[in-house]
Amino acid sequence: MRPDALNTRYSLSARLIFAAVRMITRRPLPDAAKINLYRPEFYGDPMKRLTQAAMRGPSSWSIGERELMAAYVSAANGSAFCIGAHRATAAGALGTPSVVDQTLNDLDTAPIGEPLRATLRLLGKVTQETAITPDDVREVLRSGVSAEQIKDALDVCFAFNVINRLADSFDFARLTPDGYAGGARYLLKRGYQ
Numbered sequence: 001m002r003p004d005a006l007n008t009r010y011s012l013s014a015r016l017i018f019a020a021v022r023m024i025t026r027r028p029l030p031d032a033a034k035i036n037l038y039r040p041e042f043y044g045d046p047m048k049r050l051t052q053a054a055m056r057g058p059s060s061w062s063i064g065e066r067e068l069m070a071a072y073v074s075a076a077n078g079s080a081f082c083i084g085a086h087r088a089t090a091a092g093a094l095g096t097p098s099v100v101d102q103t104l105n106d107l108d109t110a111p112i113g114e115p116l117r118a119t120l121r122l123l124g125k126v127t128q129e130t131a132i133t134p135d136d137v138r139e140v141l142r143s144g145v146s147a148e149q150i151k152d153a154l155d156v157c158f159a160f161n162v163i164n165r166l167a168d169s170f171d172f173a174r175l176t177p178d179g180y181a182g183g184a185r186y187l188l189k190r191g192y193q
Contacts, residue, residue: 006038009038030179032163051192054159060152076128087101118143119150
């Protein structure tokens, strides 16, 4: 259930940002951005730093691959808002919406490399079962993924397991396809800061 505070209890500066975004884009600021302004010192600022590091920090995974990981984790959680947001962002980053859709619909037959497929399987297991074994990690390493890449992927997984739960708990409003596309352009240009 969405707490009423998330609809009304924002600082004056936050409300001015909401108004400016609505005036410029002719759309309300998405709930995912609004929640960062609700108690920024408690959640917004630390989570933006964590997500920026996971999604745009140094990594041998591309931005598109990390966005696909975010979409995959969101799909494993059934988080409708986040699936839409990161499906669009991954498609924009990779330039291949069909690959994103195929990966989310059937990982086993998706036209992606085995290292990414093995990594997504691991993230799905962490998300759905909340535990992995040394054998799970060894399987990913055997596919050609480095230990650093596994750490980077688990950082993405952590960030989006938190965000998915908030999005669903607080009933983030789903966007139109144009709204998701606009959000994707913003994330690809500016990141998560």
